[in-house]
Amino acid sequence: MNDQSVGYFLTVEEERSFTKAAQRLYLSQQALSASIAALEREVGAALFERTSPLKLTYAGERFLPYAHQLIRIHRLMEADLQDVQNRRSGRILLGIAPTRGKLLLPRILPVFHRAYPQVMVNLLEDTNEAVCRAVKNGEADLQITQMPFLGEGLSVEPFYEEHTLLLIPREVLSAAFPGQEEEVLHRFSETDEIGLLKECPFLLNCSGNIIRSVADRYFEAAGIQPRIAVESRSIETLLELCLQGMGIVFYPDAFLAGEVRERIPRSMSVLPLRRPEASYPLGFGYLDLPSVPWTVTEFIRIAKETISDRRSQYDNL
Numbered sequence: 001m002n003d004q005s006v007g008y009f010l011t012v013e014e015e016r017s018f019t020k021a022a023q024r025l026y027l028s029q030q031a032l033s034a035s036i037a038a039l040e041r042e043v044g045a046a047l048f049e050r051t052s053p054l055k056l057t058y059a060g061e062r063f064l065p066y067a068h069q070l071i072r073i074h075r076l077m078e079a080d081l082q083d084v085q086n087r088r089s090g091r092i093l094l095g096i097a098p099t100r101g102k103l104l105l106p107r108i109l110p111v112f113h114r115a116y117p118q119v120m121v122n123l124l125e126d127t128n129e130a131v132c133r134a135v136k137n138g139e140a141d142l143q144i145t146q147m148p149f150l151g152e153g154l155s156v157e158p159f160y161e162e163h164t165l166l167l168i169p170r171e172v173l174s175a176a177f178p179g180q181e182e183e184v185l186h187r188f189s190e191t192d193e194i195g196l197l198k199e200c201p202f203l204l205n206c207s208g209n210i211i212r213s214v215a216d217r218y219f220e221a222a223g224i225q226p227r228i229a230v231e232s233r234s235i236e237t238l239l240e241l242c243l244q245g246m247g248i249v250f251y252p253d254a255f256l257a258g259e260v261r262e263r264i265p266r267s268m269s270v271l272p273l274r275r276p277e278a279s280y281p282l283g284f285g286y287l288d289l290p291s292v293p294w295t296v297t298e299f300i301r302i303a304k305e306t307i308s309d310r311r312s313q314y315d316n317l
Contacts, residue, residue: 003074003138005039006067008032009047010137013064016053068153071138076289090116092295095124095131095140099235100282103255104144108303115302119295129208135285142296144303146210147283155292157284157300160307163253164214164278168197170267171245176200185269192274195222201229201247203238210280211235215250217277243268 008025012032015021022029040047045059056064096105101123109121124131124140134140136153147156173181176199188196204226205212219226229247232238235255242249243263253272256264264270272278284300286292 001039001042001070003071005035005042006070007137007139008035009039009063010067010071012036012048012054013056013060014133014137016055018054068137072287072289075138075141075287076291076293090118090293090295091120091122092142092293092299093122093124093140094299095126095134095143095145097128097131097145098125099255100144101125103257104303104307108299108306111306112299112302116295116298127208128210132285135287138287141286141293142299143285144282145285147281153288154285155288159282159284159304160254161279161281164211164273165251165253165256166269166271166273167239167242167249167251167264168200168269168271169242169245169248170269172200172248173269185271189271193222194218195224197248198222198224198226200227202226203230203232203241203247203249204228205235205238205250206231206233209233209235211250211252214273214278214280218250218273218275221275221277 008021008027011025012018012021015024018029018033018036022032025032036047043059043063045063046057047060047063049055049057105123112119112121124134126134128145131140131143131145132154135143144159147158168185170181173184176197177184184196187193202215204215207216215226230238230241235249235251238249239251239260241247242251243265250273256270284303286296
């Protein structure tokens with residue numbers, strides 16, 4: 001029994017579909033089915049009921065926790081052998097959301113590479129949920145995502161806290177409150193009450209996104225249904241539309257730096273949201289194992305040292 005076939009089993013179990021699992025693994029469905037069939041012959045029992053959607057058999061349910069443990073042990077073995085062979089070489093598989101990776105990794109990875117030039121970094125850039133799932137399944141070593149993490153079996157280390165801003169184009173205010181723009185902005189800055197802007201169009205991330213969760217909690221507290229002009233998985237797309245005056249955007253303060261900050265016109269209002277739900281901690285997550293790979297501990301150390309001064313960069317927003 002090898003870790004690859006066990007990993008295939010875990011992916012099929014998550015997707016409950018050979019077709020979806022094959023697409024995720026970049027395999028043909030025939031090759032994946034053959035691998036699962038070989039695993040079932042090896043364990044001496046059918047692991048899936050070939051229904052739609054697929055279901056685990058009783059044997060499959062019993063095998064599932066062992067499969068997770070086998071992947072974890074294999075990753076631990078690899079890390080330990082790398083440490084024994086050569087502490088200066090190795091590999092780290094890092095999971096992070098694409099936009100956050102674009103912000104953080106150009107600052108962290110050059111420093112890490114200078115310290116450990118023989119360590120290869122593999123990036124998994126996906127949603128927070130997918131990244132967390134990959135770490136728990138042994139498909140990634142480390143994640144940088146919103147805390148708390150979903151599920152059990154992960155060790156957690158805090159990284160930093162992000163805060164949410166509201167980006168309001170002048171055109172939006174002028175259309176909704178002609179001649180009253182400054183009064184509305186003043187009232188909002190005093191009350192942090194999103195209901196004041198209920199007549200304005202909003203540009204929102206799709207459900208499941210961190211910032212969308214912040215927005216939904218604000219709307220729920222105000223008891224309003226927002227006017228949604230656009231929904232998108234990409235916060236960068238929403239920012240571009242906001243710059244064109246299409247609507248209001250909830251935006252992470254950490255993303256509003258460098259070139260992005262320079263593109264924000266003076267006419268746009270950039271207002272910090274002050275309620276507790278407008279802030280959220282980011283952290284590192286990795287499998288809770290008896291021995292943590294040195295590449296993980298060193299990456300966390302360097303990332304924290306490199307980003308330790310980030311707060312001062314956004315204090316003057």
